[in-house]
Amino acid sequence: MAAAITPSINDDILREVAFSSPPDTCARLMLTCRYLYHEAAKSTLQHEVYLGCDAQIDRFLRFLVAEDHTRFRYVRSLRLHLNLLSSDLVRKLFDNIAHMTRLTSLEMSDGELALETYPYIGDVVKRITSLQHLGSCTAGWLVIALLNDLDCDLTSINLDWGAVVDESFRDNRMKRETLLQYHPVPFLSKWTHSLSELRCSGGRTLNIPGDPECTAVYPKMRKLTITCDNFPDPLPYIRAYPNLTHLSAVFGGFAHVESAHHRKRNLQRQLDPRGTGTWRHIEQYTGHLGSLYQLGLTCAIDRVRIDDPLLAESDVELLSDIIFHAKPRHLKIACDGALLLDQHTGLSATLLGYGASRLESLVVTILPRDKDMDIGSALDTLACALAILPLCRLRLLVEGVLLDPTRPYIGVPPAPASPPPYNFAERSLSKFDLDGFMWMLTETLPRLNDAIVRIHGPREHRQERKIEPSGGSYLASGLDRSLFEF
Template identity: 25%
Template sequence: MERNSALSADVMLVIASFASRATLSALMKTCRLLYHEGAKMLVRRRVEIGDVRDLSSFLAFLHAEEGSRCAFLRDLVLDIDLPRPTTPNPMSPALSNLLANHSFRSLTSLRLVGAERVLRSHPKLAAGFASLKALTSLDIGPVGPKTLSVLVALESELRVLVLKYAPGLDQRPSAAECCHPVVVLQRFKDSLETLDVQGYEAELDRALFTEPYPRMQELILDSPDCPLFAPYIHAFPDMRNLSITTVFADNLTRDNLYVEEDLIEAFRRANRGDQAVYGSWTKLETVNGTAPDLYVAGLRCAIKDLYLNVCLWDPFKMVLGTLQDASVSRLHLFVHAIDALQGCGLPMVFKRLVDSSLEALFLHIRLCAEEEWDEDLRAVVDPAALVSMLRLGAGQF
């Protein structure tokens, strides 16, 4: 009889492990075993808290069984606007106490949405979040002074970090208050492998450049108003993967093309000048961006796979400039631009690349509605004898 009971318990646990969240919650009410083990199963899945009511229920759930469930929480998303401390029954003291007095040894992934606002309204939460020791992945934003204080004090060894900078944050370059990612993240220089920076706007004085991050492999830069790469090249010398989305990616139109080009050229000169004097990356495995993004970067290094998007009004001279700066092995070219098949478009690019180091070209074309269809695509491509694989797709938008 005891053997049958044990088998029955094992079967129940297997069934529960595949149950939906709602079903598992219901199963927890059926017996003591599932009440205890089912709770562990629930918190081992990603938990997303979207409002104060959810948070209240979640905190009560974690406090059950003397807070032992905290040790099994793995992946938490907090997207809430906590009541201010002056309101009745605020949640922040309960959350602060939970963070301070219980073990979260399995919590490896945390996303904090609206972090700066919450930490400013509830400063005691900063110490609680900073005390977490098991985090390897953190997504936090918008970044401001309170958020930066948590990062500086955080006891975890982060490997993956997403930083969303707050619009209007004072990003002055002084040593005491600098909030450039490579400066504020020195605490994680021996562990960080992937960094996603969104909305950082200021440049960094070379006097404030930091020691290298030896484990960094991937950098994602999203919407920097000041796209200067020297601090990242210096800090991440062994990096392998780069993705760039500058403010110019979606801003080029027929009307502002020449105005934006002046600014693009200024940043390009600065980036190329820095790399000429101080060096660039030796080799990148993958690089991803639009024509303006990569033209601004002026990368002077070897690139194994370059994923280059040419959008409506992007000048093809930017494509050519990018390919002349870098030594590209495999080019993945995604084209949905005006006049792509005209002489100033793809034909110009291909003719200049015949004698380059390119080994393979993957070409994806979407023709604009007003594009002429009487062009011979093969005639456009044939002059580039370097092509080892060609993939064409035609469509209208």
């Protein structure tokens, strides 16, 4: 019998396999041969390592010290949940972190408490000169001190001031001078040359136009996320981050009159020829409708994802105003079915407006609640509005679960008893001609080459029709798929 021939695979190919595999696959690859035992271990440590219990730390440290402690230099990213760990293991962990000379990312879910409980953590972290990202979901005076002591080029920072329970930045008694000192623009100015992404949550902000402390400019800043209870003045950020491309904003709830006041004031300041102006162009906004409305941005925004769970009739004016200025190429929203009823002020009218003339991609989820609504007629009206748009891509979902009287809440199974007869809205859904609707779209939208239309209802009945793009569905690399799907 001829001897079996074992094929020889080039080491470079094996390395590419290891470095393109997820951690669990790498763990299995390590068992196959000596070469992959080394290369797959390196690949595993390129991924983020999450440590949240003693057993995970124990296994991780035993993995690190293999191969004569050579694996330390391959660790790139750590996410730590320190308040669940024993003191001895925390000390042992940070003794080892001190040897991770190429660590670029460190997230501590409870950084302020950890620095208070284990003061030596700060001494270790401030000596990591390779660090590029630092994050803490609790931030206060100890995190501030750590940031001031860091000697590295941070490109990304994630801070949450709201979870500190003693002297937090939510304290209304804090002096204006102190709040201004720790406004992100002046506070992080040591990284004007490197910072490209900032996530800032829970802090109180001020209206500070003209304050000399806010003169720093961050030319590399691209992504900004702000979450807070009060309304932040956008002008310091506009001045400081002139090249911003991604903006996410969630502010506390405001009365309509107060929101309109903020918007009017900001529009005036950004349109003032003697003022700072606004961003030239934003690639992507994600967040609440009211937050974007209050910011009063006058620049074009290519992609807008509104994260409110359900837009109501009272939101149409805000949405129309935003679209007028943003002129998005892509829009994602979820709205009450009532927005389809009024042809003059509803969603269809908004899409017929000047600001929607650039829309190439649209994702709309509609949740009708009015059991007397003629949904079929409303959808036909929407199709007429879509017909004038340059749409290439469409996702339309009509979710009829709120019409179902056998389901008291979304997610609750229908009652097993004999169901009541369909109400008027459910009957309109059952009679809706989805094939005819798709034909109308293809006839009136010649550029439409990627579409999914789903009708959920009445009750458990579901329909779906697709227009498949030639070559398969495709999104450019780097785009967030959650913007473009239901």
